[in-house]
Amino acid sequence: MGHSAAVWDYRAATEITKDWNGIDQVLLRTLRGSSARVSLHGAQVTSWRNEHGEELLFTSSKAIFKAPKAIRGGIPMCFPQFGNCGSLEQHGFARNRMWAIDENPPPLPGNDSSGKSFIDLVLKSSEEDMKCWPHRYE
Numbered sequence: 001m002g003h004s005a006a007v008w009d010y011r012a013a014t015e016i017t018k019d020w021n022g023i024d025q026v027l028l029r030t031l032r033g034s035s036a037r038v039s040l041h042g043a044q045v046t047s048w049r050n051e052h053g054e055e056l057l058f059t060s061s062k063a064i065f066k067a068p069k070a071i072r073g074g075i076p077m078c079f080p081q082f083g084n085c086g087s088l089e090q091h092g093f094a095r096n097r098m099w100a101i102d103e104n105p106p107p108l109p110g111n112d113s114s115g116k117s118f119i120d121l122v123l124k125s126s127e128e129d130m131k132c133w134p135h136r137y138e
């Protein structure tokens with residue numbers, strides 16, 4: 001990619017694209033050539049490729065990347081419940097909401113961002129979700 005560790009610009013290694021349903025997804029690349037893809041639908045990690053381009057995550061070919069279905073596969077956010085251990089939908093509603101990019105995230109701990117890339121996503125409680133889970137969160 002033409003980056004060197006001395007001038008690593010993680011923002012240049014972060015690209016926002018749309019999936020086939022028009023939903024924003026974030027592609028993150030590292031200096032060494034590995035990458036991850038995160039959908040704003042559920043903040044779900046849908047791909048993680050190593051520096052050889054090999055996919056390390058399973059995402060079902062039957063996955064529907066669109067509400068009201070949560071994405072099946074990858075790394076889901078299970079909140080505020082896991083599985084069916086509660087009265088909410090399977091694994092909670094967070095994986096079936098549109099998350100937002102936090103433009104002013106707190107810095108990474110230490111000085112460990114060289115060659116890496118990252119994105120901070122945020123989900124805030126909504127009046128609608130308060131009806132079934134009456135707690136504020138962010």
Ligand SMILES: O=P(O)(O)OC[C@H]1O[C@@H](O)[C@H](O)[C@@H](O)[C@@H]1O
Pocket residue numbers: 070071072073083090091
């Ligand atoms: O199928 P979903 O709703 O995407 O959930 C993902 C998986 O979550 C796990 O907790 C279940 O044991 C699996 O059966 C399930 O497939």
